[in-house]
Amino acid sequence: MTGSRWLLLRRVSQTLFLVAFIFLLLRTEYRGFDVIRYPVNTFFQLDPLLGLATLIGLREAIGHFWPALLTIAVTLLLGRVFCGWFCPLGSLLDLTRRLLGLLPAPNRPLRWQGRRVKYYLLGAILAAAAANWQAAWLLDPFSLLARGFSVGVIPVANSAVNGLFNGIYFSAPSLRPLSEPVFTAFKDYVLTYEQQHFRWAWLALGLLAGLLAMERWQPRFWCRNLCPLGGLLSLCARGRSLTRKVTDDCTDCGTCWGSCPVGLIEEGTHRRSQAECTACMRCPPVCPEAAIGFAFGYSRAEAPLDIDRRRLVGSAVAGLALVPLTRISPVRAAVPVDRLRPPGSRAEADFLNRCLRCGACMKVCMRNAIHPALHEAGWEGLFTPVMDFDIGYCEYNCTLCGQVCPSEAIRPLPLADKQRFVIGVAMIDKNRCIPYRLGQNCMVCEEHCPIPDKAIVFEETSVRGASGEAVTLKKPVVVQEKCIGCGICQRKCPVKATAAIVVSPYLESRAGEGNPYGNG
């Protein structure tokens, strides 16, 4: 019967979009071409919450987000189908419920009906965006999912698979002819090239895991109560054409109560069509009288959206009120030493307005040099990308981070411009550097400096070796005008644990753009 067929179609759609999302995430990686050929940003482009928040925050339309109008158009016509059919986080939540054995959805009576909260959060986010504080990323489903996967799930999965195959490699060498070809296939198509390590990965992973765990209490807890994108789409769905219709065959038997994953069908509401309906098609097959269906045509039994207008205004005010709190953050007075931004990044205020904290740049960085910040950029900079040159460095001929940034917080620079963009300047600590401190030659930093005419040169002096012989000592000196702070010197420096040459944000290119913090 048609109800079951639509149900099946919806599941197929969810699976396809979730697989596509993960596939594009896995393709956000160097795969042998200097330019990434996959549309890895597609999902972000389709997200109207991010589009709207950046539009309000920047007071200009980012062309990148035009496809989000498509999502709005579909919602205006068909209602909140995005949440039921396309959203990968929604699909993941459904999958989690299935894996935890919680389907069919038993809607346990939960005293807290927090359905309104998502509208308040939406109001707070948009109000804050108007006051130049970008918070959409914190609660946007794509941002959450991409971040959680990029710095958490994918590295953990990699580690598990690597661990399994390396375990076989070392402890059961006779199995290598079987295991190694499989491992190679994984490495070629699924795994990241090298194991990635991210700072604060547990936090990003924990937030995502927490969301999934909430399914334990209420199905689609996130979608019902918290998701601001869901709130936005529910608002757009109010005038929709595709609605749920219950015919007069309904006997009020109550079989359908509790079948709705977003909890819209309970005693008293089972005949209604509501804007928050995700058209998941679970309710039609359940009805013994076949009285439930979905059809085009405005429904007079529409339930109004349950929002308290006063609380909505209150949440907007709260969003605005948080802004001065961020303005008094100490990071606005002095730049923390660890805040090095990827090459091509905009000046800080603009950067924070645009950055979606999606983790795409972190995932794509060839040498695992980009990491989420905790408080290095202030709390408003949580999860924004910062460079860590103890773990990685910025490859001279690579422009991948600028290519994948969905909002151009990191601008896509032509290679020649990127090679002139100053991330910072390398500074030698003469108390740690081997030639200065130990009187022995080293020069690993100079060797690896990619600037064609070298941003590290050496001073030659003659010293006495251990047996009294004359030794020519070469001491490295940084040529500040040429150094772009790529960090390879810091990364390769043999001195542990803090390298003897460290990149400082001193003289970063962004400061020259008139850092609105006034501390460039």
Next chain:
Amino acid sequence: MTRAIDDRRADQELPGPGNDRRRFCARVIRVGLGGAAALLAEGLVAPGDRWGAASAAAPASLAVVKGAAGAATRRAVELLGGMTRFVRAGQRVVVKPNIGWDRTPEQAANTNPEVVVAVIRQCLEAGAGEVRVFDRSCNDPRLCFRRSGIQEAVEAIGDRRVSIFIPDERKYQEVAIPAGVTLKSWLVYEDALAAEVFINVPVAKHHGLTGLTMGLKNVMGVLGGNRGQIHTGFDDKIVDANLARPSHLTVLDATRILVAHGPQGGRIEDVRFPGTVVAGADIVAVDAYATRFFGSDPTKISHISRAAARGLGTTNPAGVREESV
């Protein structure tokens, strides 16, 4: 003439002027053919050579050939006596080029792909069982293998015996270096250790620390561990590394050389074009000869002097052959 030889067998008991003459002619032919065969077998006369041409001499100990990259490589190895002097049928060969840096072939930071391919082809012609090609890059290996042009060129050979790959981090083994002075042991790549023939194919370059980097230094590409930590007391460490993995043959690429800002370079202005390939079994001799491309000499490059002092080879070999093709 052949008939005279056959007749000799039939006539061997019959004396007489006709038979004597035939016997004499047959003997001359036999000696002549045998002698020629002996000369051929010793490789002293290359087939197809004009009789009395320049190569009618012992194999060179050091071959220096100027010409197009592939042709010069071939000729250099031929002058040494041919690749069969180094590679026997069925052997495991490792060809170790310099794929250290994310630079194009024109920037001369890696070995010229044409030189690498010419070496590999000669190994295959000599009957190698397998040829493995790798290096432990300093930049991201994916970039280095691609931009150096070496991966594409080697894969284009299209022979199943040839494999080029980025080293597997699991395959480094700790090896003892009994004769080591400063390095008593270090991690070395398994495939390099298991090679029956190790052919070192460096590119000649300026180097900020050592002055120049050529064959002796190129061996570092088979070392594992934190190589940055062995840059102090480098001269002896380079020699110790060569003891851990000696080279059977060194084919040095001086077709394009980097004369400044090495070993990575980047500026085309720093590249010169001697258009020459230097080859020899004595790695010290090869490196010593190649210093002259930079207007230097082995006494000025401390790791070469040290290698000679510790008996790895000589900086002043006899039997140097210089040619152009």
